[in-house]
Amino acid sequence: MDLLRRTFLKLAGGVVAAPALTQPASADTYPARPVHIVAGFAAGGGVDITARLIGQWLSERLGQSFIVENRPGAGGNIGTEAVVHAAPDGYTLLLSTVPNAVNATLYDNLNFDFIRDIAPVGGIIRVPMVILLHPSVPAKTVPELIAYAKASPGKVNMASAGFGSAPHMAGELFNVMAGVKMVHVPYRGQGPALTDLLGGQVQVLFATTPGTSDYIATGKLRALAVTTASRIAMLPDLPPVGDFVPGYESSQWYGLGAPAKTSADIVATLNREINAAFADAKMKSRFADIGGEPLTGTPDEFGKFIAGETEKWGKVVKSTGMKPE
Known part of the structure; x- marks a missing residue:
């Protein structure tokens, strides 16, 4: 549960x-x-x-x-x-x-x-939030995700917990600051968005951290970075997005x-x-x-x-x- x-x-x-x-x-x-x-x-x-x-x-x-x-x-x-x-x-x-x-x-x-x-x-x-990818996405770092999204404009689907939600806005801020255009796919909450990310119907999700650690640990989803300005205790091995996109911060x-x-x-x-x-x-x-x-x-x-x-x-x-x- x-x-x-x-x-x-x-x-x-x-x-x-x-x-x-x-x-x-x-x-x-x-x-x-x-x-x-x-x-x-x-x-x-x-x-x-x-x-x-x-x-x-x-x-x-x-x-x-x-x-x-x-x-x-x-x-x-x-x-x-x-x-x-x-x-x-x-x-x-x-x-x-x-x-x-x-x-x-x-x-x-x-x-x-x-x-x-x-x-x-x-x-x-x-x-904090974390960038999660479906394993089919050939990107293991934030710079690789940016390069992949630029090479596939309009083809990378970004799920969210709903229109105007924190995960949606974190993704849109990333789009603006990284110069990419991932396609927003809103859901009625993070749970349904995670379900479709796990199934590969969408490729990217900026997710709030609770409930994500098991998916990351088992390799069902790939975590790239956290959205906060510094590393977090829950996921200490992940760098901040701001290390690659200067000035980026969202929570x-x-x-x-x-x-x-x-x-x-x-x-x-x-x-x-x-x-x-x-x-x-x-x-x-x-x-x-x-x-x-x-x-x-x-x-x-x-x-x-x-x-x-x-x-x-x-x-x-x-x-x-x-x-x-």
Whole structure:
């Protein structure tokens, strides 16, 4: 069973209620009632798993239920808009992720401005990705993949976890920076994309690292490089793409946001507790189990990070002429 799926099953029943031994917050302190974390994607994926992990932690720390509410659709825009229009009282939060930064440019007629209308609370984790190839592809290094793709324009199919997803954008960034044109083939999640990569229906996948190590170790798939700026503990033998394509960096990331004008005190409380999770060995290990590396810091630092990601992916969207599907 896939690691994300196992983690989801463990968490599915555990986030709604805080532990019985935890005393509820008093009426004049935050939170005084259950808090909803809106996840703009379906249950069982990385957004949902991360929301449940941090929700369970916040429940234990703050003595109130943190309920994960899945509102999938329109690349995360439906869930995001629900939070934008919620009361700025700290009781409705957003699990923010890469598509939020992408959608700011990808969609022309959004009813909100993500940077203006969602207050950054704090980063949670970033998840590295790895370039995976079907063994039939005659490339064993990133330069060889670039040469192969240039020699076969429009014939190398690149799977993704969906249009505008982190794996899709990592692949498009590679196309732009390496000067190649691999053909995007979107799937409804990384699982189906991996299945077709294993079967040879597609040739390349920029995949988030959880659930890939067995395929790499057994030779069913060939790993070329990681998408982060430096090597990662999970796959220490793989070089970064940036060693061959200078300046390249991409990762999946997750954090919490709140409606604009949410009290700075509430934001500070949540930010403090998110950061505390990574001082706890058990929680740090649980995030590491899904490939997560800490993306902690202040709300301002997370806001600057989001602004940088929005600008970065906006350039990719414009340069490729991407349109919503």
